Amino acid sequence: MAKNIALKVARVEKNMTQKELAQAVGISRQTMNAIESGEYNPTIKLCRKICRLLEKGLDDLFWEDEENEK
Amino acid sequence: MKSNLDERQELKLLKIQHYGCWLAFWGLLADILIQMILGNMVFKNFIGEVIVFMSLVIYLVVASLKEGIWDRKYKPNLKTNLLFSTIGALVEGIVFFIISYRDYQNLKGSIGIMILIFFMMEIVCMILFTVAGKIYKKRVHQLEDSNEE
Numbered sequence: 616m617a618k619n620i621a622l623k624v625a626r627v628e629k630n631m632t633q634k635e636l637a638q639a640v641g642i643s644r645q646t647m648n649a650i651e652s653g654e655y656n657p658t659i660k661l662c663r664k665i666c667r668l669l670e671k672g673l674d675d676l677f678w679e680d681e682e683n684e685k
Numbered sequence: 686m687k688s689n690l691d692e693r694q695e696l697k698l699l700k701i702q703h704y705g706c707w708l709a710f711w712g713l714l715a716d717i718l719i720q721m722i723l724g725n726m727v728f729k730n731f732i733g734e735v736i737v738f739m740s741l742v743i744y745l746v747v748a749s750l751k752e753g754i755w756d757r758k759y760k761p762n763l764k765t766n767l768l769f770s771t772i773g774a775l776v777e778g779i780v781f782f783i784i785s786y787r788d789y790q791n792l793k794g795s796i797g798i799m800i801l802i803f804f805m806m807e808i809v810c811m812i813l814f815t816v817a818g819k820i821y822k823k824r825v826h827q828l829e830d831s832n833e834e
Contacts, residue, residue: 642692643691645694646693649693
């Protein structure tokens with residue numbers, strides 16, 4: 616899975632560290648790191664929480680081109 | 686009670702427990718077979734292991750059938766039932782051949798015991814697989830129908 620650059624950018628735009636964002640959505644920092652580095656595919660419930668917090672749409676943060684999904 | 690784990694950690698823990706479960710399963714089976722081969726044939730000496738092993742087996746089978754799950758790769762059909770019955774029967778046959786030869790040093794008699802146990806186990810396993818397969822298919826139909834809206 617490709618790295619989630621969009622998520623990292625949106626987090627930095629909000630001036631949040633991985634730890635702060637993780638705490639805000641109720642997960643560990645390792646999990647947030649795994650999501651950003653593309654090692655873990657979060658549930659739709661967690662995606663929505665992250666999107667709400669970063670004020671972004673699901674497509675903005677979690678949509679991937681077909682070639683990246685392979 | 687609130688979980689200390691998030692969803693990724695929960696999946697990791699399930700994976701760890703999954704490996705632990707299969708380690709216990711194969712470990713107990715190996716333990717029972719080794720005790721039988723080494724001459725510890727008095728049932729009371731390994732009744733604890735047998736109870737734990739059978740509880741594990743019954744739980745796995747019943748829980749999977751209840752959810753309409755058979756296996757990741759194999760489907761319940763004559764070919765796979767025959768394959769796994771033969772593997773089980775062969776292992777059991779070899780174990781009884783070793784036990785018989787160890788106790789009586791009679792090669793022909795031990796081969797005879799092995800063949801007898803092999804066919805008995807083959808038939809028992811085939812019956813169990815066929816019955817479980819029928820229950821599985823019935824359960825899948827029930828679940829499919831109940832989820833229809």
